[in-house]
Every structure is written in C-alpha cells, then in structure tokens.
Amino acid sequence: MEIPRRQVRHLSSLLVGMMCIVGSVVVSAQPIHQTVDTHWYPATATWYGDPNGDGSVGGACGYGSLVDVKPLRARVGAVSPVLFKNGEGCGACYKVKCLDGSICSRRAATVIITDECPGGVCSGGRTHFDLSGAAFGRMAMSGESTQLRNRGLIPIVYRRTPCMYRGKGVAFHVNEGSTDYWLSLLVEFEDGDGDVGSMHIREATSNEWLEMTHLWGANWCINGGPLRGPFSVKLSTLSTGRTLSARDVIPRNWSPKATYTSSLNFT
Known part of the structure; x- marks a missing residue:
C-alpha cells in the first residue's frame, strides 16, 4: 500500500531574496572525523511514487531533476522534521534496514535525503523515512519487494553513513x-x-x-x-x-x- 505523497511548497525568488544578509569573516575549526555511526536507531518507513520508481522530481531540498538521475536515482528519500532540520539535513546519507527476517534482507539500503516528510506519520517528533518505491524495495529479500511494499508502514532501523559520489567534486x-x-x-x-x-x-x-x-x-x-x-x-x-x-x-x-x-x- 502506498502512502499518498504530500504537496511541497515552492518559494519565490522575491521572497527568499529578502531573507539574505551580508555576513562577516568567519574562522572555523576543522575536525577531521567523519559522520560514521555504528549504532542503529529505531524508526518507521513508508514509500511513495511508482512501485519501482526513483522518487519525486524536486522536493524540499531543491535538487530538482537530479533526483531522477544517477547517483541519486533510486536512492532518494524524505525524512521527518527531526532529521530534516529545517533543510540543513539535506544531502545526508543513511543506511536503512527492515527487521522482519521472513521478508527483509539482512543488507541495508543507502538513501540520500532530498525531501521533507511533514505531517501524518512524520509528525510529533517521530523519526520516519518516506522512501522512493525503489529504495523501499531494496530492503526486501530477492523476489519479495512487492510484498514488502504491500505492507505500507513498517518498522526499520537506521544509521548515518558517509556519502560517496565517486569521481565527482562538490x-x-x-x-x-x-x-x-x-x-x-x-x-x-x-x-x-x-x-x-x-x-x-x-x-x-x-x-x-x-x-x-x-x-x-x-x-x-x-x-x-x-x-x-x-x-x-x-x-x-x-x-x-x-x-x-x-x-x-x-x-x-x-x-x-x-x-x-x-x-x-x-x-
């Protein structure tokens, strides 16, 4: 069962332009450690779009059509506000894994945050992932992706993982x-x-x-x-x-x- 996709609000250049200010010189420390977390945390997950689709064009991060092409293609997802962080969580990468051993693979799927999932199962401080149909299906055993998607809302575990865009610069x-x-x-x-x-x-x-x-x-x-x-x-x-x-x-x-x-x- 698919959870209906929410509508994403688009801001005009005129309005966002009024929010800019000129800043000053900043000197910052440069820690050398990376975002690697070996602990798994509980959450829930749903999916949206076509069953084997890559996810929606655009989204609350502003990546536009990039979500439809590699390396983001079929790896995108929206998260609840606790992980979206008013947009500063955009671009973060997570490993997600479902827990039912009768249908779920032991391997984790890697997803990239490209959108926000407000309201419904994403509200109230919950940690929730709304994944593309393709990313959701990757958590299943071989041949069981359709059955997993039919469950709609499932419990999962997740953890941060470094993003890797081989051969690409920022x-x-x-x-x-x-x-x-x-x-x-x-x-x-x-x-x-x-x-x-x-x-x-x-x-x-x-x-x-x-x-x-x-x-x-x-x-x-x-x-x-x-x-x-x-x-x-x-x-x-x-x-x-x-x-x-x-x-x-x-x-x-x-x-x-x-x-x-x-x-x-x-x-």
Whole structure:
C-alpha cells in the first residue's frame, strides 16, 4: 500500500531574496572525523511514487531533476522534521534496514535525503523515512519487494553513513534569479557528511569571506554588492564542522541556472 505523497511548497525568488544578509569573516575549526555511526536507531518507513520508481522530481531540498538521475536515482528519500532540520539535513546519507527476517534482507539500503516528510506519520517528533518505491524495495529479500511494499508502514532501523559520489567534486548550482546583487547557490554531490552547516563566498579582489544565509533546503544566498566574480566558495558541514574551500570555482562570467563543479570533495 502506498502512502499518498504530500504537496511541497515552492518559494519565490522575491521572497527568499529578502531573507539574505551580508555576513562577516568567519574562522572555523576543522575536525577531521567523519559522520560514521555504528549504532542503529529505531524508526518507521513508508514509500511513495511508482512501485519501482526513483522518487519525486524536486522536493524540499531543491535538487530538482537530479533526483531522477544517477547517483541519486533510486536512492532518494524524505525524512521527518527531526532529521530534516529545517533543510540543513539535506544531502545526508543513511543506511536503512527492515527487521522482519521472513521478508527483509539482512543488507541495508543507502538513501540520500532530498525531501521533507511533514505531517501524518512524520509528525510529533517521530523519526520516519518516506522512501522512493525503489529504495523501499531494496530492503526486501530477492523476489519479495512487492510484498514488502504491500505492507505500507513498517518498522526499520537506521544509521548515518558517509556519502560517496565517486569521481565527482562538490558542485554549486547558481539558482535562477541570481544577479550581481543577489546570489543564490545550491550545493550538490557533497561527499562525507553530506550536509551543510555554513557557506561563505570570497570575491577574487578581496581577502574577506562573506557569510551566506541559509534559505531553504540545500540553498544558500547573499545580497549586497555589486558582487564581482570569480568567486571562491567555502562550506562547512553541519555534522562535524569539516571545511572545504573551492578557489575561483564560479567564474567571472557566471550565469543563472549554470552549475560549476569543483575538483575537490571531502573524501
């Protein structure tokens, strides 16, 4: 049985642009440990979309059509607010495993957080995963994925695991509506912790790191200016505070809706 999919609210560039502020220089510590948790925690899970589908396009993290292509394809899921963390949990990776030995595999499925699951079974402080049909079915024994999906709501266990995007660097998508006075970036393919706790940019003509504001999902912004590229981008993870700086990753002649990929990543 499939749990009906919720509607995701879309914010306009005008409204989110009003939330940006110009920050100041920040110096942060750089812990070297990664997000690895050997403990399993109880939760519940449902599924949405087509039975063998990859999940919905878009979602509350803002990844858009990326959820339909590898490496996110068939590995996406929404989580309840306790793990979504107002969008700062976007990009985090989890292993999930169902518990019924008569139908469930012993192996865990890895999922990437791309959406929020508010209300219903996701409310009241519960820890809940709403997975794509394909990800949900991966928890079953061979040949039993349909039977597992027919159960609808099931108990599971979960734990954090490092994200791994082999051969990919951290990418920065310039959101539509960005100008020299309002710049918004979406973070993609972040290895390791997967989540973002803070972001800063630096203009080529400056030594000052300017703090960006978290908008929604995996989107960050800054206003002021005029802002002059090329831009270096520094991001710190939410979970461990590890920091990565990509020098001049966004060129001088950047354009909205373009994606610029660094040669760097956390692993």
